[in-house]
Amino acid sequence: MNRRDGKRIKKVDPMYQIAAYVMNKRIDSMNMISLEIPLEPMLQFTRKKLREDGVKISRLAVVLAAYIRVLCEYPKLNHFIINSKPYARNELAVSMVVLKGGAMDDGGTMSKIYFQPTDDLYKVQERLSAYIEENRKEDPDNGTEKIMKVLMRAPGLLKVAVEFLRWLDKWGLLPKAVIDMSPFHASLLVTDLASIRTDAIYHHIYEFGSTSVAMAIGNSKEVARKSGDGVVFEKCMPLGLVMDERIASGSDFAMAFHAFRNYMKHPELLEQPPQKIHDEIKEIFHID
Numbered sequence: 001m002n003r004r005d006g007k008r009i010k011k012v013d014p015m016y017q018i019a020a021y022v023m024n025k026r027i028d029s030m031n032m033i034s035l036e037i038p039l040e041p042m043l044q045f046t047r048k049k050l051r052e053d054g055v056k057i058s059r060l061a062v063v064l065a066a067y068i069r070v071l072c073e074y075p076k077l078n079h080f081i082i083n084s085k086p087y088a089r090n091e092l093a094v095s096m097v098v099l100k101g102g103a104m105d106d107g108g109t110m111s112k113i114y115f116q117p118t119d120d121l122y123k124v125q126e127r128l129s130a131y132i133e134e135n136r137k138e139d140p141d142n143g144t145e146k147i148m149k150v151l152m153r154a155p156g157l158l159k160v161a162v163e164f165l166r167w168l169d170k171w172g173l174l175p176k177a178v179i180d181m182s183p184f185h186a187s188l189l190v191t192d193l194a195s196i197r198t199d200a201i202y203h204h205i206y207e208f209g210s211t212s213v214a215m216a217i218g219n220s221k222e223v224a225r226k227s228g229d230g231v232v233f234e235k236c237m238p239l240g241l242v243m244d245e246r247i248a249s250g251s252d253f254a255m256a257f258h259a260f261r262n263y264m265k266h267p268e269l270l271e272q273p274p275q276k277i278h279d280e281i282k283e284i285f286h287i288d
Helices: 014-024 042-054 059-073 121-135 143-153 157-170 176-181 252-265 279-285
Strands: 006-008 030-038 081-082 087-089 090-098 107-115 188-192 213-217 221-225 230-244
Touching: 006 090, 030 042, 030 252, 042 059, 042 230, 042 252, 059 090, 059 121, 059 188, 059 213, 059 252, 090 121, 107 121, 188 252
Parallel strands: 090 188, 188 213
Antiparallel strands: 006 087, 030 230, 081 087, 090 107, 213 230, 221 230
């Protein structure tokens, strides 16, 4: 049975079909990896765009554009497991926290932002800027906060409501309106800890919902690299990634993150819509 946020995958490698029952919780199936992305190529690119074209591109926009491009090529990263059954997600959504005033002590709000597979870097930046601006308003149009306020009004309602929503989600009965407001149902959970001057961590992937990959961006740091007969220090952006290993093989993740590193090294590749889109993505998003 299909869900409102995903299509049931029928053809699954037997090993992964069994694994979804053996490891029936995300906490059982979490794999973690650190990536250290050299900053200089991205900095050179964004400075050039600002200097020559007057276009401001944020670091986060480059990261998201690169990840969306990878999802177009490796759609398994946009799969999820619910009730031990695999699904292909029918949207590209990223959950993230926005500091309301832009400062550490201003508090934050969490919701999600939607993208399309054909988005280039500039469209990603446009969507990201609009999302941040909306969520920094005094009274943002944020469905996540609205549903949280409703649940908090009645004593004892929160626990009962969450358990009921969890049951509905397990059996594919969760209303689309709730999924749309839920930051726990997303292609990617991203937290930019550099904005609060914190090192990268391994952020858990929630048991509730359907998010299969979490990414934490940390403070930039100097990383030692071998160069000829000596050692040089390269400024890098550290990423902590947590993945549900049931959605893809290790080789799938390895190839996907290799492609991600290449896009981060050559952000100019993100200026145009993707040249390669997997057939699964084309079918789901109705792309010719």
